[in-house]
Amino acid sequence: MGSSYRAPLEDMRFALYDVLGAEQLFAKLGFDDASRDVLDAILQEAARFTETVLAPLNEIGDREGCTFDKATGDVRTPRGFREAYEKFVDVGWSGLVSPVEFGGQGMPHLAGLPLKEMIDAANLAWGNFPLLSHGATEALLHHGEAWQQDAFLKPIVEGRWTGTMCLTEPHCGTDLGLLKTRAQPREDGSFDITGTKIFITAGEHDFTENIVHLVLARLPDAPAGSKGISLFIVPKMRVDRDGAMGERNAVRCGALEHKMGIHGSATCVINFDGAQGYLIGAPNKGLMAMFTMMNTARLAVGLQGLGLSDRALQNAVRYSRDRLQMRSLTGAKFPDKPADPIIVHPDVRRMLLTCKALVEGGRVLGYHGASLVDVAHHAKDAGDRQQAEALLGFLTPIVKACLTEWGVECTYHALQCFGGHGYIAEHGMEQLARDARITTLYEGTTGIQALDLMGRKVMQQQAVGLQVFLGMIEEFCNAHANDESLAEFIAPLRAKAAEWQALTMQVGQRAVADADEVGAAAYDYLFYSGYVALAYWWARSVAAADASSQSAAFKAGKRETARFYFARLLPRTAMHAQAIASGAGALMAMPAERFGD
Template sequence: MTLYSAPVDDMRFALYDLLGADTALAALPGGQALNRELIDAVLGEAARFNEQVLAPLNQVGDTEGCHYDKASQTVTTPAGFKEAYAQYVDGGWAGLTAPETYGGQGLPETIGAAVKEMIDSANLAWGTYPLLSQGAVDALKMHGTEEQRRRYLVPIVEGRWTGSMCLTEPQAGSDLGLLKTRAEPADDGSYRISGTKIFITAGEHDFAENIVHLVLARLPDAPAGSRGISMFIVPKFKLGADGSLGQRNTVAAGAIEHKMGLKGSATCVMNFDAAEGYLIGAPHKGLMAMFTMMNAARLAVGIQGLSLIERAYQNSLAYCRERLQMRALSGAVATDKAADPIIVHPDVRRMLLTQRAFAEGGRALVLYAALQADIEERSTDQAERERAGQLLGFLIPICKGLLTEAAVECTYHALQTYGGHGYIAEHGIEQFARDARITTLYEGTTQIQALDLLGRKVMQLKGAGLRLFLEEIAGFCQQHASNESLAAFVGPLAVHAKTWSELTQELGARTTKNPDELGAAAVDYLFYAGYIALGYFWARAVVALPDSGLAPDAARDKRDTARFYFARILPRVHTHLAAMQSGLDALPDVH
């Protein structure tokens, strides 16, 4: 079984020393009670639950998988999953960040992001179930009526019910304009939903007594394309007037998928046969509600990538310290042993440092993004809210795209450090490599994230979020320009930020002439942006070290990792820059 120890100390460093999130959150309305003591208590209890309850079930879920019963059209989750969910609910975790008005604890999303990382590191497959419930909470909170919130949101917050997002169809993946599921109005004001959805995470399971499906469908008078999509609440069990469970609705799982990874997560084909549903928001405006869920889910999937990097790193580091193979090229290190531990070899350290650099830099990135979400939602200063919203929108595709691709890279490195032992199931490391692969695909592929970043967040929105982020980097570099001890970080960062701005203008001009230039550059642009963003947070980490209170060894390790990042990973931007400058001409037609 693989190891997991929640990185609470590094989370505290990122939250308090690097980002000052405790002070920022306490200054927001409703944050007066937030202090380090409270946050530490939440992180400590979350660490205990995830280390002791969820982590031991990770390999169990992968080995056993979910079970589908065709006769009853029900799904049974792996041994221990249901019981772990009951403990999760009893601990109050289901409503951690939900509004107190609806029975939640009302804690900030920043704290929720740290807890989510622990959940996903401990057991990513299990973590998909509460993730989908959170999506339903977000959509109902933003777009539902008060009656809908009371009837459907409150039981989800309590953990008695769960949620699902039913978007994808066999012919309509990322192109929702091709969606065919129908919604026919009924005489009582409800609707009858008919169609088939695929790849529905947590569409059917045994965790809770009811599942609230949020379903995209078309009304009879819907215009063509994505402008004609509406969103509906379709509960697994219908509700009585008093909110009690009634008869089974005509929605059921037709099958579950057999997958490369995440085998403990039920991925369902869902069939709706004139199922009773209720409209959320205005007719034909379902995309607004969908994007509320999708934006939160994309940040959450970025956290999934981070979580896999962290756990893979912990296990590969432990293995490399113990595994004896050959001698160091410079001479024997462990002279009392038959061979040296493989951590003495430079390229093994490269693989370990790559994982550490993405884990700790990525953690700062996602917590910074989550902090913007809290400011956007809670601040009473309209200008501050708009700024936070623009930054968050800009950073979400970077978080999702970069960190999930980094998870594929880092789980590969972790497996590689094990050699042949990593390829077999006994050590459990190959599971992380398989689980990581889906994160680059669901909630929008890396290519979709890249098009969203460059096409919408930069070009269509005239770079509002980009300008704010570059201004922040420029201000940081100017503030520390005279500090010679930071020159190796601040100098390169300032140059990269300036080039980033110039490159964006160049791409804008080329895209105006030929829109395909955007598609040719988008993925490289996402990586380019992501590497510079992580460079910014690593530079901030170095600045924060002297006053952090970290132990000398921990502070040394962070500074060493920052130097490694700037020397070995940040220079990747040059390759991506060259690829973008080669333009569309370097991508000829394929015959």
């Protein structure tokens, strides 16, 4: 059986068109081809593909997993995965948001988001294969020389090859300054790459004839630490400067990891044994090159959390309407049935509405983040670009951490609605929970997102992104200051925005005296920020729905969910604010040895 998935096209369109004004935005940014007709066609086709091709493979992927042939180093993906990839490429989706000159369709980044969300919801493990190609695409696009783009970028955009990001080593993940993989110059200008990388997603598979690894390594004369890391292109099959594919490179999968979930995704140990590679970007600037693609990669992982949350919610709603158990406390609602469906019970509604508020609000939050990528790259005005860049940098760790932690939370609630049946593989709910668990770990753990927000975006960059966002909130509140129907949301939103500002100042001041205050506040500050941001998007969603041509039921649904959010989830900010206010003392007092044996 497993869980099922239906693409939430109505709410996606609402987020895109009614809340975020995607049509007007794309026109303003010069994306002439991204008309509503085109976008709707993409949505329709994406729904068909993900619902009928990818979703049915989700359970198979979990059960079969990828298999590793120790003798050859080959990896076989689960039944049907390869064929699904071929269909994906045939439709042209590998290049949907890539530039036309490299064989892409040149659509805005935001236009690719609903497809991305649907893929993640339908089959997260499968989705990691094209996702990693996207990372490689960006690296090559922004840092590749012309010949490298011709030789490597085009085949990836066309889907003929896939890409990977090879960062982590056994002793270093977060702290890449410690990495040991070496690059030795050859006489022909290329390099011998030697070292072992772990946790390489899509590192080896049977989808394509070649795989392009982007590998962080050290040049012989490199400075120690993070300032001595360079980025290299290391293909599985050797490729010369004319783009011709040659024989096998000295790159080999050494093992597959056994994981809690995403079994269909190949998580590889990759050994480079004097493999031929090409330097991409400037020497010793590899980490900076990685940073350019970090925002989109992190937003993408956030979308994974969102997709899983939505799928989990859909199944929990269906189950809660079907499962008969006990009577409503206010008297039987379906006296002709042996019991009432569990959706009549307040506590089941609490779980479902929590998911609904986080999913629909999170969708706008995530899509808005993606729209900033387009603005930052394509706005005509340099000031607009700069402002979008600042806001994007500020929101990216919030989107990544919140959507993934909410993914864990929503898959938890949804499973809980099934009672003991949720724990049984047959219903597919436990797979969603296991799959969701990776998202708060990879592409920077939640703690790392929090530190990026608090340390870099708030402290180092004086919270310039926050000021932009607070400006948006103020503008919205002012525009609706006399709107009776929104007053219930505007007042608390204004109060929270003021408190957000004050908390930011408070931590900033304390951090001057003690750098640990930054780390001590980071986690709670990030979630405080996320919940206030979501309050803003929920208030705007109600306003957008009311102003739209949506049905009365749709408008009522938005308002009811927003009310639930303000009544039941926004209070989480009180807990985070108190934790922030308590400072670093309670965290730092205990000596390491006293934590336990």
